[in-house]
Amino acid sequence: MVDERSDPNTLEEIQEDVLGVSQETIRELESALESHQFERVREILLPLHAADVAVVISYLAPEIREDLVDLLRPQFNAEILNYLDETLRIEVADRIGMRELAKALRNLESDDALEIIEGLEEHQQIAVLKGIPAGERVILEEVLSYPEDSAARMMQREIVCVPSFWTVAQTIDFIAKEEDFPDAFYEVFVVDPKHIPVGTVPLGQLFRHPKKSKIAEIMDRDVKKIPATMDQSEVAILFRKYGMVAAPVVDDADRIIGMITVDDVVDVIDEEAEKEILHLSRLTESDFYSPVFETSYARLRWLLFTMINTILAATVISQFEDTIQHMVALAVLMPITAAMGGNSGMQVITVTVRALATKELGSMNMMRVINKEVLVGLLNGIFCGLLLGGLAAIWFQDLPLGIVLSSAMIFNMLWAACAGTLLPIIIDHMGWDPAISAGPLLTTTTDVFGFSVFLGLAKLFLLS
Amino acid sequence: MVDERSDPNTLEEIQEDVLGVSQETIRELESALESHQFERVREILLPLHAADVAVVISYLAPEIREDLVDLLRPQFNAEILNYLDETLRIEVADRIGMRELAKALRNLESDDALEIIEGLEEHQQIAVLKGIPAGERVILEEVLSYPEDSAARMMQREIVCVPSFWTVAQTIDFIAKEEDFPDAFYEVFVVDPKHIPVGTVPLGQLFRHPKKSKIAEIMDRDVKKIPATMDQSEVAILFRKYGMVAAPVVDDADRIIGMITVDDVVDVIDEEAEKEILHLSRLTESDFYSPVFETSYARLRWLLFTMINTILAATVISQFEDTIQHMVALAVLMPITAAMGGNSGMQVITVTVRALATKELGSMNMMRVINKEVLVGLLNGIFCGLLLGGLAAIWFQDLPLGIVLSSAMIFNMLWAACAGTLLPIIIDHMGWDPAISAGPLLTTTTDVFGFSVFLGLAKLFLLS
Known part of the structure; x- marks a missing residue:
């Protein structure tokens, strides 16, 4: 096993692999933008993951960055904003315009849409919320009424809940037929008639038990319920401590209102660590992208x-x-x-x-x-x-x-x-x-x- | 919504809730240990999660800590070590003894067992490995041959792999019958005949497609393969950047040899952030538990x-x-x-x-x-x-x-x-x-x- 660090060529390759965009790609994009070959720009960007488009935006010089954002405006993929540093997020959102942004946000899951809205300035938030249909807006506004950095702000509302008297077969049927499910979920929450979580069933377990088993028999009763107002740093400690993958978020009356998954926690841990590092050196927030x-x-x-x-x-x-x-x-x-x-x-x-x-x-x-x-x-x-x-x-x-x-x-x-x-x-x-x-x-x-x-x-x- | 921070009573309650052990529990345990009421000590510890037992061990004064570890030795739950700070882990492992520890390690998944062995001093590692049956030992030694802080050290070897020509029904059957599966898994890896990963299927998708569908039709072809020698900090960047939940680890020939899940990454992010924080203040590692x-x-x-x-x-x-x-x-x-x-x-x-x-x-x-x-x-x-x-x-x-x-x-x-x-x-x-x-x-x-x-x-x- 060779240590990659010692060989710059290998490191470059690995970086390219890891970061999804090579230096050549960025250089080509820069020259295409400068010479206004917009067809070529679209060709380069098309196969890229939203996170990689964000990397490209971050690397570009401020002047041509605006040209690129203008090109992205029609059918803007709002997920890109999620991967941008806060300073750039506000800048790009402004350039896209609040009406276009509201349109783009409708395609995202509730926690992702919320994360983007949260990252905007207050006047931007108000403008974006206006462009979102009343039904969804009410939900977003309700979540926004919880304190910043609270568990409610981290959670997603799309969850899979079943009563404990159901069988494995009923649960599988339910999952197969429901429309409004999260793309990726790992745990089924078991609730009582008052909608209070009483257990969880990891998805994998549904395959490994007879179809007739009752959910009550196979569920894990050790549920760590997260109060909606719990601070995000405490949520992170909880997940880390118990090695958790997903947990239900509950309101004052202990009713389930959403779930937090470990990938949301990764961002929080990162954010909290960054805060601690920056504060030690007397900085408020990263100003890497600030003018x-x-x-x-x-x-x-x-x-x-x-x-x-x-x-x-x-x-x-x-x-x-x-x-x-x-x-x-x-x-x-x-x-x-x-x-x-x-x-x-x-x-x-x-x-x-x-x-x-x-x-x-x-x-x-x-x-x-x-x-x-x-x-x-x-x-x-x-x-x-x-x-x-x-x-x-x-x-x-x-x-x-x-x-x-x-x-x-x-x-x-x-x-x-x-x-x-x-x-x-x-x-x-x-x-x-x-x-x-x-x-x-x-x-x-x-x-x-x-x-x-x-x-x-x-x-x-x-x-x- | 009240801000808990302002009310110390609520904060105490929340802490208790979050951290699983109340101050009273620890005080009671201390006095039970001091008065040698070992039955009572066992009663208190029995319902606790391994992570909570680790908290208790960390809070106790060094003298009575040893008594507690002695009590835990028969049927020692090796998972407790995983939740201890490195200094304490080495101390407790020594007290338990390498032979008992080897016995306890056999019940853990490969990445958890490995994490504990890695955290030990070299002479402890050699002694523990001697106590583990040859079959498992060879596997552990192979993984230990990869550089410290490499992807191979983070991965677990228990994975679910299926060929792309299988149907959804075959895959579900396979998952239901196999014995040696991880307790919790979220993704099925699709491999070609050479065992090279070519796609992934999130578990939830298996429920939401007809039984006759071919895996090749429903799989996500955008697999981010992680080279076994990639540095753990780069693995963390990759997971964070793409919001990934699980990824296959491959050897030199691109063959799948294990997987890394996002909960492993949480630990790495934490470790890397801690290193950066400590280095800024001119410290090598946390000495909170060192004498x-x-x-x-x-x-x-x-x-x-x-x-x-x-x-x-x-x-x-x-x-x-x-x-x-x-x-x-x-x-x-x-x-x-x-x-x-x-x-x-x-x-x-x-x-x-x-x-x-x-x-x-x-x-x-x-x-x-x-x-x-x-x-x-x-x-x-x-x-x-x-x-x-x-x-x-x-x-x-x-x-x-x-x-x-x-x-x-x-x-x-x-x-x-x-x-x-x-x-x-x-x-x-x-x-x-x-x-x-x-x-x-x-x-x-x-x-x-x-x-x-x-x-x-x-x-x-x-x-x-």
Whole structure:
């Protein structure tokens, strides 16, 4: 077995295979668009999967992207929107026009149509809903009344429900004859007369039991019902934890109103992970497809926190101008304490935020986790403090200076461990998202303490 | 609809519902274990899903965890291991003993058994494989011969394959009679005489076509075959991109050797996202369950880079000791340039690394992305530089000082934008993982440039 990574040619091939569109195809398309050979463009796009058309749209330069979308407008396949990044989705939807879009949406399943409508701006949503026939519109509006990121927003309404007193044969007949079924489904839900789910039967089991068996005998009674208002991240945890494939969504009265399948969960996991990754680096959402000014503005808002942070740090340092004047070595060493505190604290925050997100950290094991992190912080603080303090003492031929640096580092790294565990727990407890605010808050404190403790100790012990 | 987050009681309830085990259950179990009421412990554990037993094991303190595992040893349900974090999995497996474990593994499907064996240390793997009957062992060893993180390691070998000339009735009969089928499957694979997959039939379709239809007529011919050596992250991209539910895995000769289902992909997406999150904060793997010394050691290795970084920065600053001596304001302001460069650069790196991981960034759009990032960097550099430079000029009543700070910030943030895009692209091109090394490399340069450009300009223009 060869490792593909080592051979760029193979990697290209694999990429082409995986991503469905080769570079040549995109280049050919670009030149066809530029030379207005629209027949050729249609020929190239015809065999492509909606996901691949989305890839092509993403790769094109903004100018010719619009030409391509114009070509796609008649008989637009709305599924393409589902595969586009949110920024591009809004742009392409605008170009297609809301009336055409409403027409295109009627061919999709309810959860796919909903996902596209959700991804639009509010004024676009209103315009699109107007173009959808009243019957379907009422259903979509009902689902849209549930909070964003709730289970109801993930579910599809096309489901297969049967009563438990039916036989296998009746169920198979029902499936064969019903018209409005989802294209792909894997599980039959068993409901009681009040439409409350009481069991599930994986499709495969229908083949493997005698036709006369009652559904009640073969169904799996361990149904995990998902409340319509449950947060999507909790739905994802549930699916992942139990390795589930499909689950019924229920309303306040426990009645089944739809189902969530594992492929919907894949998108959520992806979305939640992306959020966590972006928040760690102080970004709100991926701006890969946003134009320059929008990107610049979104990032500036976050850089504002860094600016406030640096101004605070500068204010702290300015309190010790005299001290630094007397001993410039302090200016050389002072960034060390702040940097080590900040970096070790971010390690603690990342582990804690992850454990909170996956519910591995709860009130049961909180004290144990805090104890452990404080111990680790103390150990690493002592190790790094002695090492860098020792180096500083040798470098500047000044043992007291080394001792001051060591002490300040141990203090700051211990603080980083405490705050790195407690801040996310407290922020989570208050109902906010620790992934966003815990990091910036922590580095502000490790900067302020890093500079003030080091310079303060130096003023007290080295200059008196 | 009430937002559960606002009401802690409801949240507790939901958590209990979602996570299957309530705090009371765990507390009761703890006290039963402590008072050696082992009958009671068994009663509590009996109705729990393997995933919930894993939760219980994770929450318990290390001392009583061992007692619980001892109780579980007779008739150990190996599935529990599948739901444990890797650290705990190795610990529990050791406590159970390799012979008992081999016995327990025989009841699992091939991909589940494999996942557990993979998660063990090498000496544990060898010991477990010895305890498994030769027939199954050969199969497991064959799969283990594929590279870690390859598609072959994710697949299960239990699949349903039929030739395309069969009828729907023959296929249904085959499914009804075969013994060795997976418990849950959603798709029938259609193969040619050489066992090369040529189509798929979703199970639901078997009900919805006449019994006499040929499989060839109803099958979906758009099969995405997955090479056995494909990297798991690419498999995840493929499933996500096309919203797939199951896909055949093929060997070098294109013959079907197993299948991957979307629930296997959920784990991979999760794993890949976790890796990216941890690497951003300079951690190798989650150490949430590792003991203190192990955690401390793993984190120290990464902090070493920060230490080298700070020593480099200190060396740079020490070159300007005279300059700082003459103008202490420089010491107050110098952390600003480094911090703003580092933070804006990390934003760029995060977006670039994500786009590389999801294959949204390729050679086709590379130049466009670089151009955009440089423009954003310039814009934000000018904005932040003028703002903070202006503030500094007012604070120290020194316009030239403000101009020097502005210039240094613009330079450093522009550099951060260039390096933040190019470093991940170059590192990725060389076949390494940009998520690991791009961040530390970038902040080293933004620190060094931040200090040297600011202090260098100050020396040139302010002190002459």
